[in-house]
Amino acid sequence: MSGSLSAARLAVHHTFILALIGVAALAGANAEASDVYDAAVAHAGRPAADLKRDAIDHPAEVLRLSGIKPGMQVADYLAGDGYYSELLSYIVGAKGHVLLINNGAYDHWSENHWQERVARLPNVEHRTMEVEHLDVPDHSLDALLVVKVYHDLYWIDTEGTSWPKIDTNLALKEMARVLKPGGVLLLVDHSAKPGTGVADAGRIHRIDEEYARHDFEKYGFKYVSKSDVLRRIRTSGVTVVLVEHDMPSVMEVSDRLLVLDAGRLIADGSPHAVATNPQVIAAYLGTPDLADT
DSSP, X not given: OOOOEEEEEEEEOXXXXXXXXXXXXXXXXXXXXXXXXXXXXXXXXXXHHHHHXXXXXXXHHHHHTTTOOTTOEEEEETOTTTXXXXXXXXXXXXXXXXXXXXXXXXXXXXXXXHHHXXXXXXXXXXXXXXXXXXXXXXXXXXXXXXXXXXXXXXXXOSSOOSOOOOOHHHHHHHHHHHXXXXXXXXXXXXXXXXXXXXXXXXXXXXXXXXXXXXXXXXXXXXXXXXXXXXGHXXXXXXXXXXXXXXXXXXXXXXXXXXXXXXXXXEEEEOHHHXXXXXXXXXXXXXXXXXXXX
C-alpha cells in the first residue's frame, strides 16, 4: 500500500494582473518564512496523535507550499478536530487568526475534539456553518486549506450517516468569495484514476486531479503549483501492508488491494477495480447501490 494523495496551490483572482501580483508576493513570503513550518511541527505540547499523523501527512512540506506566514487570516475548511488548525495557529502567530470551519457532520464525526484545541489556542476560532453559505466576510482570508475533504462535496450519502447533499457549485463559489484577490487555496486530496471525474468520491474517497483543477478554475482560481510530497512513499521503494476490514478506509489510502473472503482471494487490483467487483460488493460493501455511488 502506498499513499496516493496530491497537493496543489491555487491563487484566486479577479483580474489577470492581481493573480500575478498575488503569486509573486506569496512566492517571496514562502522563501522568507520557510523555517516557520518546521517550527510549527516541532512546537511543544502538540498531541501525541498529531505527532503520529505527521509521518503520513508531511505537514511542514505541505504547508510550505501555501506560503502562509505570520499575521495572516486563514481558514481550515471542514477541519474536523483541527490537526491543521493547530499548525496554522503557530504559523500565523498572535497577530494572525485561524478559522476552524466545520459543518454539523464534521463536528459530529470529530466528536467535538476541536474544543480541546481551541481552549489552548487563543488565535483559533471554531465556527459551524454550511459550506454553501459560509458566514465569513467577502475577501477576508489570505489563505484557505482544503485538506482531504474536497471529494466529500461530491459524496451522496446512501447510508444515513448525516452527511448533507451539497451543492458543489455554491460551495466552490463561496470559497472564491471569502478569499482575498491573490489569496491562496491549498488543496490536498486522494487522487483517483485519470478521467474518472467524481465517480470515486463517495465509494473510495478519491477524485480525479484534472477534474479538480478545472472545477476550481471555473470560479476564478489560477493553478500555481503542485507537490508530489505525499506520494513519496511510492517512490521510496517502501511497501506498507495493511490488514483491515474497514473497506472505505483501506481504499482511501491504498493503490493495490487484495481482498480475502473466508480465506479465499476474491479480488486483486486497484481501489476502483475492487470497489466495482461484484464479489467484493457482496462480501464487504453491502449493496450494489453503494458501489454505484
